Amino acid sequence: MERAAVVSQIVQILSPYLGGTMAEASARAHCEKLGISGATITREQAEALIGKIASGLAVFIGREKAGAVVEEIRKAVGAEKVA
Amino acid sequence: MKGRIAFVVWGALAAALFVTKALAPGAAIFRDLLTEGVMLRIGGATKLVFLLVGWRFAARNAASLDADNPARPPWRLFAWGLLAFALGQAVLSTYQVLLGSSPYPSIGDAFFLCAYPLLIAAAFGFVRAYREAGYPVGTAGEHAALGIVMAATFAALGYKLLSPILAMEAPLGERLLTAGYPALDFVWLIPLLVLLRIAAGFRGGQIFRAWAFLLIGTVSQCAGDIFYAYLAVMGQTGLDPIVDATYIVSYLFVGLGTMAHYELLK
Numbered sequence: 554m555e556r557a558a559v560v561s562q563i564v565q566i567l568s569p570y571l572g573g574t575m576a577e578a579s580a581r582a583h584c585e586k587l588g589i590s591g592a593t594i595t596r597e598q599a600e601a602l603i604g605k606i607a608s609g610l611a612v613f614i615g616r617e618k619a620g621a622v623v624e625e626i627r628k629a630v631g632a633e634k635v636a
Numbered sequence: 637m638k639g640r641i642a643f644v645v646w647g648a649l650a651a652a653l654f655v656t657k658a659l660a661p662g663a664a665i666f667r668d669l670l671t672e673g674v675m676l677r678i679g680g681a682t683k684l685v686f687l688l689v690g691w692r693f694a695a696r697n698a699a700s701l702d703a704d705n706p707a708r709p710p711w712r713l714f715a716w717g718l719l720a721f722a723l724g725q726a727v728l729s730t731y732q733v734l735l736g737s738s739p740y741p742s743i744g745d746a747f748f749l750c751a752y753p754l755l756i757a758a759a760f761g762f763v764r765a766y767r768e769a770g771y772p773v774g775t776a777g778e779h780a781a782l783g784i785v786m787a788a789t790f791a792a793l794g795y796k797l798l799s800p801i802l803a804m805e806a807p808l809g810e811r812l813l814t815a816g817y818p819a820l821d822f823v824w825l826i827p828l829l830v831l832l833r834i835a836a837g838f839r840g841g842q843i844f845r846a847w848a849f850l851l852i853g854t855v856s857q858c859a860g861d862i863f864y865a866y867l868a869v870m871g872q873t874g875l876d877p878i879v880d881a882t883y884i885v886s887y888l889f890v891g892l893g894t895m896a897h898y899e900l901l902k
Contacts, residue, residue, distance in 0.1 A: 570900075571771075572841030579771045605770060612769040613843050615901045616702050 554630065556594040560584065562629040563606065566622060570614060579609065599630055640895060643689065647888030650682040654881035661874060673736030679880045680729035680738075686887035687722035690853075693894035694718055700901040706768060710761030717754035718890070724748035741813050752820040755854075759827035766834050773834040782833060783826050790822035797862070800869045818865040821858035828854055842900055850893025857886035 560580045567576035583605045584590070589598050603626055611619035657666050657675060666675070698711035724747030731739055767773060774782075798815040806814075828851060835847035860882035867875055 568841065570841050570843055572838045572844055575771060575838045575841065578837075582772050583770070609770040611702075612705060612707050612765055613900065615700055615705070618901060 554594050554596070554599060556584070556589065556592055559594050559599055559602075559630045563602070563626055566626050566629060567606065567610070570610065570622065579606070603627060603630075640892070643686075643891060644888065646682065647686065647884055650678060651881040651884045651888075654679065654877040654884065658875055658877040658881070661877075675877070675880075676732040676736055676738060677729075679884065680725070680732035682884055683887055684722060684725045684729045686884070686891050687718055687725055689891040690887065690894050691715055691718035691722050693891070693898050697894060697897050697901060700898070706765035707762065710758040710765060713754045713758035713761060717751045717758060718894075720747045720751035720754060724751065741809055745813055749816070749820075752824065756820070756824050756827065759824060759831060759854075763827050763830050763834065766831075771837070773837050779830045779833075782830055786826050786829055790825065794819055794822050797865060797869065801865055804868070814865055814868050817861045818858075821861045825855065825858050828858070842896075846893055846896035846900055848893075849889050849896050853886045853889030853891075853893055856882055856889065860886060 560577075563580050564573070564576045567580070570576075571579065580602070583602055587598065587601050587605065589602060594602075603623055606626070607619050607623040610622060614622070653670065653675070656663070657670070660666070670678075694711055694715035698708050698715055701708040701711065724744040727742060727744030727747065728738060731737060731742060731744075763779060767776060767779065798819060801815040802811050804811055804814075831847065832851050832855070835844055835851060838844035838847070860879055863882065864876075864879045867873070867879065
């Protein structure tokens with residue numbers, strides 16, 4: 554998958570909650586922490602990124618709602634849930 | 637939605653009444669209809685209801701979060717703090733409804749004073765929880781530096797404002813209380829302003845909206861206490877209705893903020 558496209562989808566879904574600037578900054582920061590820097594992103598990397606986003610988001614909006622947002626992100630980026 | 641509109645309209649009307657009274661205290665309506673006792677009752681009942689709404693939604697927010705969510709303990713503390721404020725206001729409102737006067741100090745002040753450690757601890761808890769959520773909202777060192785600068789500023793301001801209060805000719809308990817509230821507000825303002833710095837990063841999102849309401853409410857409550865202390869130092873009483881209006885607006889925003897958080901969690 555193309556990294557820029559995945560990040561863009563994530564930012565689009567998170568923006569209503571986090572605001573555009575924070576959504577973009579947090580996606581970029583999580584990518585850096587996870588060592589996701591190339592032009593492409595694997596399903597495993599996408600799943601790790603989504604997991605990081607979910608745990609942070611849950612602090613603000615609760616686990617249940619964060620779970621729903623994460624599912625929306627998964628559908629949008631086409632990443633399969635890693636069992 | 638209808639309930640929230642009614643809540644806002646009620647708060648706006650009540651605040652407008654007190655502002656009008658400050659601007660035109662001699663107006664016929666305040667002499668004949670909305671007398672001192674009536675205004676006390678309107679203000680007391682409004683503040684009590686708004687605080688109870690804030691407490692109820694803050695408690696719901698705590699209950700909506702999982703046991704291991706780091707934001708749950710601060711929401712609980714915040715709810716207890718608002719409940720203590722509501723109990724203090726209930727005591728005061730009872731005096732106001734029955735006697736048409738506000739004794740100072742009263743048993744209500746014991747509840748108001750108990751609320752502060754809870755609210756201060758809650759604010760520090762929110763800072764910690766949100767910093768550790770993994771968003772780029774500043775490091776612990778940056779927040780500590782900001783806190784130290786604010787503590788130094790407030791210490792200087794507090795000394796200037798509170799020394800004359802402690803030297804006033806009034807019973808010791810009254811002087812300590814009048815100085816104590818703004819002193820506690822200055823302490824509370826430190827984590828609140830760090831929270832404001834954190835919330836600013838979420839501009840444009842629902843999280844920012846919810847925190848903006850809550851922070852406008854809490855910061856204006858501190859401003860109301862500090863303004864009251866300033867008026868006491870200056871010997872001004874004509875502006876007391878402005879203080880009442882400030883409290884009404886602040887409790888209104890606290891209520892709206894706790895409601896907005898509840899919507900976020902639903």
